[in-house]
Amino acid sequence: MTAVLEISGLQKTYRSRKGARKALDGFDMVVEAGQVHGFLGPNGSGKTTTLRTLLGLIKPNGGRMTILGREVPQHLPEVAGLVGAIVESPQFFGNFTARETLSLLADAGGVDQRRVDAVLEVVGLRERAAERVKTYSLGMKQRLAVASALLKEPKFLILDEPANGLDPGGIREMRTLMRTLSDSGMTVLLSSHILAEIQLICDSVTIIAAGRRVAAGSVAEVLAEHRSTKVKVRLEPGVDMFGAAQALRAAGAEVTLEQDHFIVGNASRPAQITRLLAGHQIFVSELTPVTVDLESVFLQLTGTAPVEGANRQVDDVAATAGNGWGQ
Amino acid sequence: MGTVSLFKAETRRLAKRRFSRYFVLGAVLVLVAVAIGMFVSNEKPTPAVIAQAQAEADRYFQEQTGYAAEEKKRCESLTPEQMKQQYGEGFTCDQLGQLQREDVQIQDFMPSQFDFRENFPGMVTTLAAILAMVAFVVGASFIGAEWNSGGMMNLLLWRPRRLQVLSTKLAALVVSLIGLTVTLSAVWTGLFWVIATMRGTTAKMTSGAWQSIGLLELRGMVLVLAAGMIGFGLASIGRHTAMALGAAIGVIVVFQFGLAVVLQVARVRFAEAYLLPFWGIAWLEKEWEVLDYNAPCDFSAVNGCEPPSMVITWQMAGIAMLAVVGLVTMAAMWTMRKRDIT
Missing domain, CATH: 3.40.50.300 (P-loop containing nucleotide triphosphate hydrolases)
Incomplete structure (x- = not known):
C-alpha cells in the first residue's frame, strides 16, 4: 500500500x-x-x-x-x-x-x-x-x-x-x-x-x-497492543468466592473481588484458572476476558483518565508510550 | 487560468458583499443630494431673470441716489460749527459720496448660476473626497471581514499561495474601485453638464479646460485608489476591519487635531505642511501655498510685509502618497508571508 x-x-x-x-x-x-x-x-x-x-x-x-x-x-x-x-x-x-x-x-x-x-x-x-x-x-x-x-x-x-x-x-x-x-x-x-x-x-x-x-x-x-490479560470469573451461586480467591492467590494470581464475581489480573493462561479451581471442587460458571476499547487505550496512553477528586488541567498530558511506536 | 478564476471569484465576492453595496449606495445618495442642492441653488440667466435683476439694480440705484440727495440737503442745512463737529475741519457737502450708475452691477442682483468651467472642479474634489472615504472603508472591510470570519483561511486551503491570494484580492479591489470611480465620474460630469446647461452656463469650455478637468478627475481617482489600498493594507496587517478604522481615527485625532494644536502652541514654522488634508488639497488642486505666520515677514517695497510661504506641489503630494501606499502594502505582504494563520 x-x-x-x-x-x-x-x-x-x-x-x-x-x-x-x-x-x-x-x-x-x-x-x-x-x-x-x-x-x-x-x-x-x-x-x-x-x-x-x-x-x-x-x-x-x-x-x-x-x-x-x-x-x-x-x-x-x-x-x-x-x-x-x-x-x-x-x-x-x-x-x-x-x-x-x-x-x-x-x-x-x-x-x-x-x-x-x-x-x-x-x-x-x-x-x-x-x-x-x-x-x-x-x-x-x-x-x-x-x-x-x-x-x-x-x-x-x-x-x-x-x-x-x-x-x-x-x-x-x-x-x-x-x-x-x-x-x-x-x-x-x-x-x-x-x-x-x-x-x-x-x-x-x-x-x-x-x-x-x-x-x-x-x-x-x-x-x-494494549490487550488486557484480565479475566472476569463468576462462580455457581452459593459457592465460596473467598475460598476460590484464596486458592488462586496461593498460586500467584492477582485477584480483585467484586460483588458477585472476581477479576484475575494476570491471567495470561485462563485455562489455569479452571484447572486450579476444579482441583478444589469449585466450578466456574463464567470465564470472560476483560476487553479494552479505544477509549480506555486512549485514556491510558494520554494519561487523561479522570482521577476522582482531582481537576485535570489541559496541559496535564502524559505521553506514556514514550518508548512505543516511532519514538 | 488559476489567477484569473481567483480574480473573478474575488471581484464577485466584493460585489456581493452587502457592506460594499450599502456603503456605495450611501455615497451615491450623498452625491445625489449634492447635485440636487446645486441644481436648486442655481438659476439660468434667462431674459426674464436678467430683466428682473436689471429692475432691482435700477430700484437700488434710485433708492441710494434719493438717500444721497437727502443727506446732501441735511448737510447744507447745518451751521459751520455743526459741520465741523460732524464731518471735520474743511469738509464741504460736495464731498459727500454720490453713487454712480456704473457702480451698481447687474451681476450683484442676479441669482447664482452654475458656471461649469468655474464651479465643476470643486464638484470633482467633492466626488473624490467622498469616494476616497468609501474606498478606505470598503477596502478595509473586504479583507478585514475575510480574516475575521475565517474566510481567508478557507481560501488559503484552496489556494495555498499566500502572496498570490492577497495580491489578487488587492487587484480585485483596485479594479473594482477604478470601475466605480470611472463610472461615477462620467455620470457626475454628465449630471453637472446638464445642471450647467439648465441652471448656468457651459461657456468657455475649451479643449484645454476639458483636459484640465480630465486630469483633475484622474488625480481624484488616484486618491481613491490610494485610500482603498491603505484601508486594505492596514486591515490585512491587523487581520480585522477595526484595525484600519482604528488607525484612521487615530490619524485623524492624534495627527490632525492633536498635532494641529501642538504645532500652534509650539509656533512651529509652516505648521500646515504637517497636516494631511493640505497635502490632499495640493494633490487635487495642483498646489497649496503654506504661509508661515510664526516667522518674521518678508518685506518688499512693492508688497509690504508678507509672511514667508512654501508651496506643496502635486508632485510632492504624489510622492508622499506613493510612499505611504507602498509602505502599507509591503507591510501587509510581509505579514501575510511570515505570520502563522491560527
Missing part, C-alpha cells in the same frame, strides 16, 4: 513573551491510501497544529511532510487541488448563502460550478442552500464545511471534528459518508474525540499526546 500522507519528526514551537511552548515535538504519522485514518489526541495535544502545518497555514520549525508523494509545504500548491480539508470549527462569511459560498470557492479553485449542487445534495443541504449561513445551526455549518471540502473531488480528505454539532442521525450519516468516500478510493484523515465513532469507521489510527505520537497502526493492532 502507498502512503498518501507521511510526517516525520515534525516540530513546532510557539514563542511568546511568557516563553516557548512545544506544540509538536518530533511527531510522526503515516496514512495509507484508501483508508479512513483516525487522528486522536486530547485537547492541546497538537492535532490542529499538525493539520494546520500540513495545510501550509503554520510554518513548522523542523521535520518533513509529504502529501500524495509531494513534499509540503514546498509543493503544496501542486497538490492542494487534490486535498479537501476542514480545520477546526467551520468558518464562513455569515451573510452569504451556502450556494454563494460554495460557488465562490468553486470559482477560486477553478472547479466546475455544477459540483456545487452535487455536493449540496451529498451533505443534505440542497433545500436550505439559498439561506444565509448565519442562520445555520452548528451541524448545518459542519455539513457545509464538508461540502466545501468535497467540492474539488479530492483524493485526500482531511476532516477536523466533522461530527461536531451533528445530531445522532447526522453522525450516522457522516459515518456512512466517510465509508462511501473511502470505498470510492478516497483517503480520509479524521480527527475526532468521539472514540466509539473512530473505532467504528476507521481502519487505522494515530494517537498524539504532548506533541508526540504515542500509538499508531490499525485499530485492531492498537487494541491488541
